[in-house]
Amino acid sequence: MKLQRLGVGLLGVSLAFFGSIAPAQAAGTLTIWVNSGEEAAYKAASADWAAKNHVTMNIVAKCGLGDCGLSKLGPAGAGPDLFTASHDNTGSLVKSGVVTSLSTLLNTSSYPKDVLSGITFNNQKWGVPISVSNIALATNLSLVPGGAPKNWKDMESTSVSLVNSGKASVGIVTHLDGYFLQPFFDSVGGYVFSSKNGAYTNTKQVGLYSKALAKNASLMDTWLSEKLFDKSNTYDGSAFSNGKAPYAIVGPWSIDGLDKAGIKYEISGIPSVNGGTARAFSGVTTMYLNRFAKQKFLAKQYLSEVVQTTAFSSAISSANNSFPANSIAASKLDKNSVVAKFGAYGAVCIPTPNVAEMNSVWTYWNNAFADWASGKAKFGPAMQAAAKNLNAALGNK
Amino acid sequence: MKISQIIRRNSRFAISYGFVLVLLGMALRLLQDQSWFLGFFFTISACLIIYVYSISKKIPGKYLLPGVLLLVLFQIYPAFYSGVVAFTNDSNGHQLSKEQAISAIVQDNLIPAEGVAPFKYFVVEAHGKKSMQILFKYQNSHYWLGNSDSVKQISDSAIRIDPQGNIVSIAGYSTLSPNEVESHSTELQSLQIKMPNGLYIQPQDLSTLEAFTPNYTYSTASDSITDVTANTVYRPNNNGQMVNSAGDALLPGWKVNVGWRNFSSIIHDQEIKRPLLAVLIWTFINAILLVVLSFLFGLALALVMNSSHLKSKRIYRTIYIIPMAIPSVLSILVWAGLFTANSGVIDRIFHISTPWLTNSFWARIAVLIVEIWLSFPYMFLICSGAIQSIPNEIVEAAAIDGAPPLKIFGLIKLPLVMRTLAPLLVASGAAALNNFGVVYLLTGGGPIFSNSNGNAGATDLLISYTYKLAFNSQEGSNYGLASALSILNFFLIAGVSIYGLRRMKTMEGVN
Numbered sequence: 001m002k003l004q005r006l007g008v009g010l011l012g013v014s015l016a017f018f019g020s021i022a023p024a025q026a027a028g029t030l031t032i033w034v035n036s037g038e039e040a041a042y043k044a045a046s047a048d049w050a051a052k053n054h055v056t057m058n059i060v061a062k063c064g065l066g067d068c069g070l071s072k073l074g075p076a077g078a079g080p081d082l083f084t085a086s087h088d089n090t091g092s093l094v095k096s097g098v099v100t101s102l103s104t105l106l107n108t109s110s111y112p113k114d115v116l117s118g119i120t121f122n123n124q125k126w127g128v129p130i131s132v133s134n135i136a137l138a139t140n141l142s143l144v145p146g147g148a149p150k151n152w153k154d155m156e157s158t159s160v161s162l163v164n165s166g167k168a169s170v171g172i173v174t175h176l177d178g179y180f181l182q183p184f185f186d187s188v189g190g191y192v193f194s195s196k197n198g199a200y201t202n203t204k205q206v207g208l209y210s211k212a213l214a215k216n217a218s219l220m221d222t223w224l225s226e227k228l229f230d231k232s233n234t235y236d237g238s239a240f241s242n243g244k245a246p247y248a249i250v251g252p253w254s255i256d257g258l259d260k261a262g263i264k265y266e267i268s269g270i271p272s273v274n275g276g277t278a279r280a281f282s283g284v285t286t287m288y289l290n291r292f293a294k295q296k297f298l299a300k301q302y303l304s305e306v307v308q309t310t311a312f313s314s315a316i317s318s319a320n321n322s323f324p325a326n327s328i329a330a331s332k333l334d335k336n337s338v339v340a341k342f343g344a345y346g347a348v349c350i351p352t353p354n355v356a357e358m359n360s361v362w363t364y365w366n367n368a369f370a371d372w373a374s375g376k377a378k379f380g381p382a383m384q385a386a387a388k389n390l391n392a393a394l395g396n397k
Numbered sequence: 398m399k400i401s402q403i404i405r406r407n408s409r410f411a412i413s414y415g416f417v418l419v420l421l422g423m424a425l426r427l428l429q430d431q432s433w434f435l436g437f438f439f440t441i442s443a444c445l446i447i448y449v450y451s452i453s454k455k456i457p458g459k460y461l462l463p464g465v466l467l468l469v470l471f472q473i474y475p476a477f478y479s480g481v482v483a484f485t486n487d488s489n490g491h492q493l494s495k496e497q498a499i500s501a502i503v504q505d506n507l508i509p510a511e512g513v514a515p516f517k518y519f520v521v522e523a524h525g526k527k528s529m530q531i532l533f534k535y536q537n538s539h540y541w542l543g544n545s546d547s548v549k550q551i552s553d554s555a556i557r558i559d560p561q562g563n564i565v566s567i568a569g570y571s572t573l574s575p576n577e578v579e580s581h582s583t584e585l586q587s588l589q590i591k592m593p594n595g596l597y598i599q600p601q602d603l604s605t606l607e608a609f610t611p612n613y614t615y616s617t618a619s620d621s622i623t624d625v626t627a628n629t630v631y632r633p634n635n636n637g638q639m640v641n642s643a644g645d646a647l648l649p650g651w652k653v654n655v656g657w658r659n660f661s662s663i664i665h666d667q668e669i670k671r672p673l674l675a676v677l678i679w680t681f682i683n684a685i686l687l688v689v690l691s692f693l694f695g696l697a698l699a700l701v702m703n704s705s706h707l708k709s710k711r712i713y714r715t716i717y718i719i720p721m722a723i724p725s726v727l728s729i730l731v732w733a734g735l736f737t738a739n740s741g742v743i744d745r746i747f748h749i750s751t752p753w754l755t756n757s758f759w760a761r762i763a764v765l766i767v768e769i770w771l772s773f774p775y776m777f778l779i780c781s782g783a784i785q786s787i788p789n790e791i792v793e794a795a796a797i798d799g800a801p802p803l804k805i806f807g808l809i810k811l812p813l814v815m816r817t818l819a820p821l822l823v824a825s826g827a828a829a830l831n832n833f834g835v836v837y838l839l840t841g842g843g844p845i846f847s848n849s850n851g852n853a854g855a856t857d858l859l860i861s862y863t864y865k866l867a868f869n870s871q872e873g874s875n876y877g878l879a880s881a882l883s884i885l886n887f888f889l890i891a892g893v894s895i896y897g898l899r900r901m902k903t904m905e906g907v908n
Contacts, residue, residue, distance in 0.1 A: 071874065075492050077430070094505075095490040097498055097649030101505040104607070122648070124505060232738040233755060291501060296586040297602045356490070367845050374755050374844075393668070 029056040030298050031080040033068050035285075036061035038084075041319030049306045055298060067093055074098035074292050081293040082302070087118040087284035090126050091356035099126050099288045100296075105304055115325050118284045118351035127286035128307045129325035131317040134282035134346040135180060138250045141264035143168065143243050148268035152187070155247065155271055156228065162246050163227045171228035173240045173248035176373040178365040179352075180249050183270040183278035184223075188216035190383065192361055193353055200353040204396050208365060208387035209380075217380030219273065220372070224379075233373045252321040255338055267338050269345035282349040284325055285316075357394055364390045413450055417443045434474065442466050476887075483880035486655045490648065491637050498651035499615050502622060502639065507609035510596050517562070518606045520578045520585070521570040529573075529581050531588065532556075532564060533598075533606055541592075542570075548590050578603050613647070622647065659881035669878070672846055672853035673862070680858045683765070684829035688822055691769045695776025696814070700806070702777075703784050721774040729838040732767045736839075757855035760840050764856045768835050772825070779821055783814040823897035827890050836861045859886050 030050075034042050039061045050057045060080070062068055067089045073079040075098065085093070093099045101124040108116055111129055119127045139148045143162065149155035159171030174180045185191075189212025194205040207213070223229060230236065240248035241261035250258065250267075258265055272278035287307050293299050306312050313326035323343030324330045333340045352358070368386035371377045377385070424439035445466070449458045485491075493501065518533040521542070528544070535541050539550050555568040564572055573581075582603060590598040597609045613631075615622050622631040622639050631639035631646075637653035638646040662669055698717060702710055720728065735742045736753035744750055753763045787810060795805050836842055842857035842865060853862050863886060867879030 071489055071492055075494075075497065092489060095648045095650075097490075097493045097501040101507075104509055122505075232750070232752065234737060234740065236740060294583065297582055297600075301602060363845070370755065370844060374752060 028054055028295075028298065029058055030082070030295055030302055031058040031060070032287075033060050033062040033080040033083040035063050035084060035320075038316070038320055041316055045312050045315040046302070046306055049302065053301075055302075067096075067098075070098045070288075070290065071096035074290050077292055079290045079292060081295045081299040082287055082289055084130065084285055084287050085127075086352070087127065087129070087286045088352040088354045088358060090119055090121045090286070090354040092359060093288060094121050094126060095356045098291050100291045101126060102128060102289060102303065105300055107304075107308055110308060110310075110326050110328065112325075112327055112330075112347075114282070114347075114349075114351055115284050118282075118354060119286055121354055127288040128303050129284045129286050130307065130313055131285045131320065131322040132282050132325050132343070132346050133252045133285065133320075133322040134342065134349045135183075135249050135251045135280050136267050136342050136345045137270045138240065138248045138254070138258065138265045138267055140240060140243060140246055140248075141266060143246045148266045149247075149271055151275060152271040152273045156223070156226070158246055159228050160226050167244075168246055169227075169239055169244045170230045170236070171223075171226070171245065171247060173236055173245045174229065175235050175249075176229055176233045176369050178362060178369060179281060181369060183249075183272075183280045184220065185213075186280075187270075187272040187274070187278040188219055189213045192358075192365070193355070195350070195353070200355050203355055203357045203394060206387050206390055206394075206396065208361075208368070208390060209384045213383060214380060216273070217378070217383065220379035224373070229373070231373055231375065233370065252323075252339070252342055255321045267341040267345075269348065277345070277348050280345070280349045281352040282346045283352055285320075285322065360390060360393050364393070413446065417446055420446070438470065438474075479880040479883055482876050483659055483884055484654055484656060485652055485877050486637055486658070487652050487877045487880075488875040491650045491652050493649055493651050495633075495637070495651040495653075498637075498649050499622065499639075501649055502647050503611060503613050503615055506612035507597060507599075508612055510608040510610050513596070513608040515601060515605045515607045517604055518600065519564045520573045520581055521564075521567060522573060523570050529584060530570070531585075531590075531600070531606075532567060532570075535592070535598075542567075543590050545588055545590065548592065575603075655877070659877050662878065663881060663885065673859075673882075675846065675855075676853050676857045676859055676862045679761070679856070680830055683761075683768075683832070683858065684826050686765055687768045687772065687829045687832070688826045690765070691772040691776050692780075692818075692822060692825075694769060694773045695778075696780045698773070698777045699780035699784055700810075702781060717777050718774050720770050725771055725834055726838060728771070729767060729835055732763075732770070733839050736763050754840055755844055757844055760844055760854075760856050764835055764839055767839055768829075768832060771835065772829075775825075779818055780814065783817045784810065786817070787813050819901045820898065823894060823901060826897060827894045830858070830890050830893065831860050831886075832858060833860050833864065837864070859889070 032042065039059045042059045043057060046057050046059075049055070058080075062080075063084055065086070067085050068079075068083050070079050070083060070085075070093065074096070079098070090099075103125045106125050106128060108125070115129045115132060116125065119125050119129055137148065141147065144158055146158075149158065156171075159168070162168035163171055178185070189210055191207035191210060193200045194202050194207060196202070224231060236245075237248070237254070237257065239245040241258065241263050243263070248254075249270075269277040270280065287303065289296070289299055289303065308326075310324075310326050310329045310332075313324040313329040314332065317324040317329065317339070321339055323339055323346055324333070330343060333343065353361070364386040368377075368382040371385075372379045372382040376382075420439050420443040424436050424443065427439060428436035430436075445462060449462050513536065516533060516535075518531045521530055521532050522528070523530065530542055530544050532540060532542050540553060540556055541548055542551050543549060551567075557565040557567075559565050566572065578585075585600045585603065588600055592598060592608075595611070597611055598606050599609065601607050610625075612626055613622050613624055620633060623629070624631065624641075629641045629643075631641045634640045634646075635653070636650070636655070638650035640646045663673065664670065701707065702713060707713075733754070738744060738750065738752050738755065741753070743753070751759055753759050791809060791813075792805060795809055800808070836856055836858055840854070840856045842854040842861050844856075845854040853865075857865070859882065863879050863882040866875050866882065868874060
């Protein structure tokens with residue numbers, strides 16, 4: 001009887017299915033969510049520890065920007081044990097209550113002060129830093145044989161003369177938003193929140209339209225009209241790699257592309273109008289412990305025995321072209337490498353504010369940049385409106 | 398009857414039995430995860446399937462059941478769920494239960510106790526009981542035994558220790574092997590013992606304890622949290638947060654019912670109302686323009702294609718259907734590339750520099766162009782069908798009577814076409830109100846209004862604005878408000894559809 005066999009077979013299959021969906025929590029499986037494209041690096045860097053401790057590493061690429069959806073998945077019990085996110089999510093994650101304080105676990109002497117202040121919120125440390133990434137200035141050496149600009153005047157005049165002579169279509173290839181223009185914003189005297197020792201506790205003091213910025217705002221308008229920035233607000237990377245733009249604002253994610261394009265470039269900091277270096281935002285890739293983790297002990301053991309080590313920080317950073325958060329790993333880098341140059345600039349950068357209020361800032365701040373770029377408003381009034389709207393949204397007087 | 402006979406008779410139902418078993422398996426798993434609704438739903442579905450298909454002799458049920466079950470699962474349940482969420486403050490910072498939030502506040506503000514080094518503990522079980530307790534030597538003096546509920550000091554004489562300090566035996570209890578200890582790890586992870594001197598003791602791994610001083614303590618009796626160092630008291634407010642008299646709140650908060658607050662904030666909160674009004678107006682303008690323009694375009698094409706003078710109609714028809722045949726996600730993204738300012742294909746071909754996606758006006762035009770491109774093939778098809786179904790005699794009779802082509806079209810063809818197509822146009826209009834894909838993929842709703850508290854933009858439809866509030870919001874996800882808005886959206890579309898269909902009926906009456 002064929003049908004009979006089919007019935008028995010189906011019964012068997014469904015019983016097997018039955019069995020497999022019954023909870024199978026093998027002791028010693030650690031689930032980690034990481035940024036897509038980086039899972040192989042995490043697997044390789046944890047392989048030895050996993051083999052020694054008989055732990056199955058379940059490393060899944062589920063994160064990108066933001067908090068991996070943990071604020072919803074965590075309480076529902078659908079989250080991983082550990083996950084990585086940029087440190088500026090800290091405030092928002094703490095507000096959601098989905099991460100656990102790691103103050104007692106963290107070996108603070110391994111990390112520079114700025115990195116630590118990035119993961120500190122409400123006097124607690126909430127994650128283990130892995131790598132640091134920030135934007136920097138790339139100079140096209142075929143268009144500017146002199147190399148990276150010595151000061152702002154140098155950078156401005158080089159751009160203007162190249163644009164005016166028709167050799168370049170734009171001075172600086174960049175997105176016209178808060179993250180990419182933060183160094184220029186810093187240069188003209190603006191800031192987001194007042195900070196103390198790297199901690200942004202006072203969200204009542206918004207500096208989007210600070211006194212210094214009000215005075216210097218017209219500089220940004222001048223730079224826009226001088227074609228230092230592209231009004232259409234498109235990041236035309238090909239303009240830089242085809243030698244039609246002397247400068248570009250790039251991040252660690254751009255390195256592979258630039259190398260592939262085969263152009264000669266130099267990475268440096270962005271000079272400030274007032275002399276010295278203008279400060280960009282730096283982001284710390286951080287591993288957080290889910291409050292609702294099923295394997296808390298194992299996760300903590302992994303954090304202290306693997307993630308905190310110099311080797312791990314080195315391995316992950318070299319895989320994603322970013323600068324190691326661990327001080328010893330950082331000191332081992334070749335000083336002339338591109339990554340080290342990103343890191344050298346990163347050392348003078350400021351950590352992106354990690355307060356939950358930052359979410360509102362991006363909205364208003366980026367809108368102000370968009371209004372300015374599209375010619376809807378001059379830079380000063382655009383920032384003044386953003387500051388006013390932001391203060392209203394945050395309930396500041 | 399022999400068992401083999403029963404099996405033989407029923408073997409043709411094997412697939413159904415397999416399916417029912419799978420359903421029951423899923424139900425079991427969901428009930429284990431305490432997902433009550435879905436768990437019970439699958440259990441009841443399985444029972445109903447067995448009843449309707451194997452026991453009941455009535456025929457209609459066999460046809461109705463699958464549809465009804467899927468309707469409950471995919472329509473009624475989500476609608477009911479958003480209805481429930483709309484009355485809560487479910488949002489970023491208000492996702493935990495009250496117990497979870499309070500335990501989070503206390504847990505995250507434990508300070509390692511000064512002068513107390515981490516110390517060993519042992520897991521034991523009382524004879525004949527399955528409940529686990531831990532045994533530890535506290536501050537190098539006495540042995541204590543307990544769990545999260547209670548802790549007591551026990552006399553040294555009850556315990557035998559080997560020279561390494563490990564427990565050999567304890568009267569009335571049995572010690573556990575490392576494997577057995579590991580099976581308790583979930584319990585140990587959340588174990589917390591409050592010592593009489595006010596210190597908290599928590600396992601750090603499977604063998605070490607650490608002592609902590611609490612910075613915040615929770616009192617069940619007064620339902621309040623006390624900040625021990627600053628000596629301030631935090632009490633729950635009506636928005637699911639612990640606040641002190643100065644108005645400072647502790648993080649995180651928890652989820653509470655807020656009644657009609659989400660709905661009233663749509664009406665009263667300027668920050669929500671202002672962008673919402675603009676979004677609503679554009680939602681309607683967009684739907685009307687889209688339906689009218691794509692209908693006119695489709696109709697015009699259908700009239701041309703219907704002309705007997707035209708050759709190789711098939712090729713043209715095939716070309717016109719292409720926008721419908723390409724997956725819209727792909728074509729929308731291609732359009733987004735074409736619309737790029739300056740370097741985009743459109744700007745290059747026409748030698749213009751239009752801020753397609755960054756200027757409010759042009760972004761709306763771009764959205765309309767793409768929407769029309771996607772929907773005209775449908776309009777073309779139904780118009781062709783409707784025109785071809787007009788009896789030739791009527792048209793010929795009018796021509797013989799000497800009516801010019803325009804009059805034939807306006808007085809005969811159009812009314813006849815409208816009669817068949819009007820219900821379809823209403824349906825298209827309702828769908829256009831919910832046209833999420835184009836907006837989301839082409840402009841993301843942008844350019845953003847600079848004064849919108851969420852992130853409403855010039856091309857946002859109500860549905861995409863709701864989506865952004867729920868999942869994408871810069872302000873932090875606000876599921877409560879988004880659910881309230883989606884309910885509003887439902888009534889809006891239902892209202893428009895009902896009104897439209899009523900009008901159709903009166904039009905049929907005229908005919």
